Amino acid sequence: DKEVVKRDDVAAVPRRWPVACAETTSACGGACDRVLIDDWLGNAEIDGLIGIATRGMAMAPSSEGGPTIFDANSGYVMAPGARLANVYARGEPVFSRQELELYRGVIRRLKHRLEEAFPTDRPLVFTAPTFVARLSGQNASWEPKEPHDEYWHPHVDKQNTHHYDYSGLLYLSDYDKDFEGGLFEFFRAGTNDTALAIQPRRGRLLLFAASQENRHRVRRVTAGLRFALSFWFSCDPTFEFTDFLDGQMHVRFREERRAMP
Numbered sequence: 050d051k052e053v054v055k056r057d058d059v060a061a062v063p064r065r066w067p068v069a070c071a072e073t074t075s076a077c078g079g080a081c082d083r084v085l086i087d088d089w090l091g092n093a094e095i096d097g098l099i100g101i102a103t104r105g106m107a108m109a110p111s112s113e114g115g116p117t118i119f120d121a122n123s124g125y126v127m128a129p130g131a132r133l134a135n136v137y138a139r140g141e142p143v144f145s146r147q148e149l150e151l152y153r154g155v156i157r158r159l160k161h162r163l164e165e166a167f168p169t170d171r172p173l174v175f176t177a178p179t180f181v182a183r184l185s186g187q188n189a190s191w192e193p194k195e196p197h198d199e200y201w202h203p204h205v206d207k208q209n210t211h212h213y214d215y216s217g218l219l220y221l222s223d224y225d226k227d228f229e230g231g232l233f234e235f236f237r238a239g240t241n242d243t244a245l246a247i248q249p250r251r252g253r254l255l256l257f258a259a260s261q262e263n264r265h266r267v268r269r270v271t272a273g274l275r276f277a278l279s280f281w282f283s284c285d286p287t288f289e290f291t292d293f294l295d296g297q298m299h300v301r302f303r304e305e306r307r308a309m310p
């Protein structure tokens with residue numbers, strides 16, 4: 050039978066679902082469990098992150114609906130029906146020092162929290178991309194035109210991106226309040242039966258091994274807006290992502306573009 054963690058089912062201590070690693074999974078020598086932590090981030094910081102994402106996304110507006118992804122570090126905004134845009138292309142800073150400090154601070158604390166939940170043999174590095182995803186159900190007639198836009202299919206994070214070892218999701222919106230649909234589900238190994246479903250809640254943090262044990266999906270959002278911060282860790286140091294967020298991203302973007310053939 051499946052277990053459902055409801056939006057308002059808040060636990061004072063982290064919840065942990067043990068999952069045995071498959072023989073072929075390394076998980077950096079750590080566990081393949083699922084961990085859920087409530088009230089990990091407060092309202093002011095959540096609003097700050099949504100503000101950063103919303104401003105970035107507004108620089109590549111799409112009238113269509115569906116998923117919009119914004120990576121504050123690289124500046125890229127991806128949305129169906131919109132050209133790939135970069136918020137730093139104007140050559141001007143987009144975020145204030147306080148905003149960058151907020152984002153950077155959250156990212157650093159996320160790493161510490163994951164390391165605490167998943168002790169590993171090899172050190173973990175933060176890896177790219179990391180982004181805020183906004184799933185919109187506001188345009189009911191929107192249908193995906195590219196496979197990439199169909200965000201609700203079951204998947205294994207590590208199968209899409211090989212160097213991912215751990216996955217994390219920080220929910221910034223409330224299920225059945227800010228949006229409808231958008232339930233997160235883990236499947237029972239080798240089946241399409243849901244083992245564990247999680248209703249997103251503001252400040253709720255979900256951490257799990259990125260490998261096959263944790264095949265999952267998010268259900269289609271049918272109304273409102275659903276925001277989540279997504280991030281991944283690797284124990285392959287060659288994929289380390291140095292989080293710049295130093296206020297000079299627009300300068301680097303310009304220099305990189307100039308260097309292009």
Ligand SMILES: O=C(O)CCC(=O)C(=O)O
Nearest residue numbers: 206218233266267277279
């Ligand atoms: O937003 C979610 O709940 C899940 C997103 C996801 O599975 C992913 O980005 O790989």
Ligand SMILES: [Fe+2]
Nearest residue numbers: 204205206265
């Ligand atoms: Fe995923």
